[in-house]
Amino acid sequence: xxxxxxxxxxxxxxxxxxxxxxxxxxxxxxxxxxxxxxxxxxxxxxxxxxxxxxxxxxxxxxxxxxxxxxxxxxxxxxxxxxxxxxxxxxxxxxxxxxxxxxxxxxxxxxxxxxxxxxxxxxxxxxxxxxxxxxxxxxxxxxxxxxxxxxxxxxxxxxxxxxxxxxxxxxxxxxxxxxxxxxxxxxxxxxxxxxxxxxxxxxxxxxxxxxxxxxxxxxxxxxxxxxxxxxxxxxxxxxxxxxxxxxxxxxxxxxxxxxxxxxxxxxxxxxxxxxxxxxxxxxxxxxxxxxxxxxxxxxxxxxxxxxxxxxxxxxxxxxxxxxxxxxxxxxxxxxxxxxxxxxxxxxxxxxxxxxxxxxxxxxxxxxxxxxxxxxxxxxxxxxxxxxxxxxxxxxxxxxxxx
Numbered sequence: 496x497x498x499x500x501x502x503x504x505x506x507x508x509x510x511x512x513x514x515x516x517x518x519x520x521x522x523x524x525x526x527x528x529x530x531x532x533x534x535x536x537x538x539x540x541x542x543x544x545x546x547x548x549x550x551x552x553x554x555x556x557x558x559x560x561x562x563x564x565x566x567x568x569x570x571x572x573x574x575x576x577x578x579x580x581x582x583x584x585x586x587x588x589x590x591x592x593x594x595x596x597x598x599x600x601x602x603x604x605x606x607x608x609x610x611x612x613x614x615x616x617x618x619x620x621x622x623x624x625x626x627x628x629x630x631x632x633x634x635x636x637x638x639x640x641x642x643x644x645x646x647x648x649x650x651x652x653x654x655x656x657x658x659x660x661x662x663x664x665x666x667x668x669x670x671x672x673x674x675x676x677x678x679x680x681x682x683x684x685x686x687x688x689x690x691x692x693x694x695x696x697x698x699x700x701x702x703x704x705x706x707x708x709x710x711x712x713x714x715x716x717x718x719x720x721x722x723x724x725x726x727x728x729x730x731x732x733x734x735x736x737x738x739x740x741x742x743x744x745x746x747x748x749x750x751x752x753x754x755x756x757x758x759x760x761x762x763x764x765x766x767x768x769x770x771x772x773x774x775x776x777x778x779x780x781x782x783x784x785x786x787x788x789x790x791x792x793x794x795x796x797x798x799x800x801x802x803x804x805x806x807x808x809x810x811x812x813x814x815x816x817x818x819x820x821x822x823x824x825x826x827x828x829x830x831x832x833x834x835x836x837x838x839x840x841x842x843x844x845x846x847x848x849x850x851x852x853x854x855x856x857x858x859x860x861x862x863x864x865x866x867x868x869x870x871x872x873x874x875x876x877x878x879x880x881x882x883x884x885x886x887x888x889x890x891x892x893x894x895x896x
Contacts (some may be wrong), residue, residue, distance in 0.1 A: 498714060523830040525601030530572045531822065531829070533604040533627075534594030534701055535580055536611065541581035542728050545759055546807045547607050550630055551577050554811015555605050557798045558819070568822050573815070576600060580611050582703075587611030588618060592641040595622050602627050602831065605814045609633050609676040625831055628814040632754065633679055639831075641854065642839055643817060643861035644810075645776055647676070650753050650865060651683040654724070654774050655868060656889045658750070659691060661879075668697035668737055668747075671726035677701075680726040680752060696720060705731055712738035720747045727755060733763035740767040748772055753865060757806040761873050771870045772878070776862060777813070777848060778894070779875065780804040785895075787847025813848050819862070820844065850881060866894060 535555070538547035556575055563572040576598050578585040589607070594600045595618075606612055609631040616635075619626050625639045632647035645653075658664045669684060671677030677700065687693050697718035699711035708731060710881040711754035715723060716739075725735050732755050739749060749771045751760060756773035758781075778788055781804050791812050792804050802808075822829060825837040839859075843851040852861045864883035868875035881890045 508713075523601065524599050524610040526571075526829060528570065530567075530574050530597065532574050532576060532600050533602050533818075534591070534598060534600030535575060535577040535606050536580045536587045536590035536594065536615070537577060537605070537607045538582045538611075539577075539579035541583070542730060543582045543607060545729065546757075547579075547582075548632070548806055549807035550607060550811035550814075551575070553795065553799060553808040554813075556811075557795055557808070558812045558815035559796055560808055562815075562819055563795045568819055569827050571822075573819065573822070575604070580608075582608050584608075584610045584614035588615050591615045591618060595619075595624055600624070602834070604628060604818055605630060605811055607631065609679075610674055611712055613675065621688040623831065625834060627818055630754075630810060630814075631676070633675060637859075639835065641859045641861070643814065643849075643852065645753060645862045645865050646860070647679045647752075648683040649863060649884070650774055651680050652687050653865065653884055653889070654750065654867075655684055655687045655691075656884060657879070657882060658722055659688075659693070660889055664748075665693065666696045666717055666719060666721040667693070667694060667724065668699075668715055668722070669724040669726060670699045670701060670708070670715060671724075672731070673700040673702055676754075677726045680724065683723065701727060701731055703728075706734075706740055708734045712742065716742055716744065716747075722748050723752055724750050724752070725755065726752045729755060729757070729760045729763055732760050733765075733768075736764040736768050736771060738763075750774070750816055756868060756875060758874060759805060759807075761875075763869055766873060768870045768873065773814065773868050773870075773875055774865050775806070775868045775875060775877075776865045777806050779877075780806055780809040783875070785847050791848075809848070813846070816846065817844070817852065821878050858862060 525543055535551055537551050538544055559573040568711045570600045578590040580590050583866050602629045607630040612631050614631045627641050628643050630646055634646045669681055671681050697715055699715055725732050751773035753774045761768040821838045825833050839856050840852050842853045845851050849862055866877055866881050867879040869878045877894055880893045882891045
């Protein structure tokens, strides 16, 4: 074979590769003509194993399967690669590096945990990988970050204003996890109460993984509180309820934080949670008759017969649904840059689960409200409408259940 022929053959072969694989594999990392691959580091073991498993395996992946059965979005199936970090920040960073450098994911979708997520932020930013809908509530800013989870500071302000202005409570205390998650709630509560001429009467911290809260709860009982804000994960949160019940607490109302407000928390408390209040971000996944929630239950039952709906699963399902909406709007030639621009253009998206979703170039936060609930018959029942703070004023509108 002459040199000229060899060159022609080489050029022809390269052309075939470009035609065959170029549009399918080289348009954007994680994107082919047939699929979009997203990644997730989450807790499938450790203290948040239940929440992580529900968010990803019975939430995000359930919706992806539903969409894929119908041919995907613009002919592309949505696939997820996920790894367990056990709520360990170091492991989360390792997982994200693996997802980006080895698996070649398009973006990171629905990871969980304040510390694991914050530990991974710098790396993801350096790699220019979008972080979409992390399940945590510390304020996150960045061109590549979108959240749909009422932030912890915003939630704290709303709840404190509601407790003081609507319910007339004055002696407010807190038991919190001693990390970024808990400290953010505590510091915001202190600042909010100070602005109202009040103070956090008592506070006790709990180390992650604690198995005994008796000493902290005994000290809090002596403070003669009207309200105790419980800023913990489900296991220790349930312990707080049990300790309060055992000590005969009757006057003090326990209030669970948004991430804690799920029936699993009450189940772990052994049925001792009657009367506990909480701040909820999503409607009741089991009993709500909102068409979009009914649809969620039908899809979950079809995909995993007998699996009990819960708020964490609904979170993951919603994240996947909103992500799918953005992918559909971004068009056939989707890129990371185009996804970001498309999401910033979403205005008043009626989703049937939470308030209409809007983003902009300067606002990547989808949800800014929630509603108060009370445990009745081991189920969180609404005791308020959607509540938010607008210009420092507490606002309330109907839930529309």
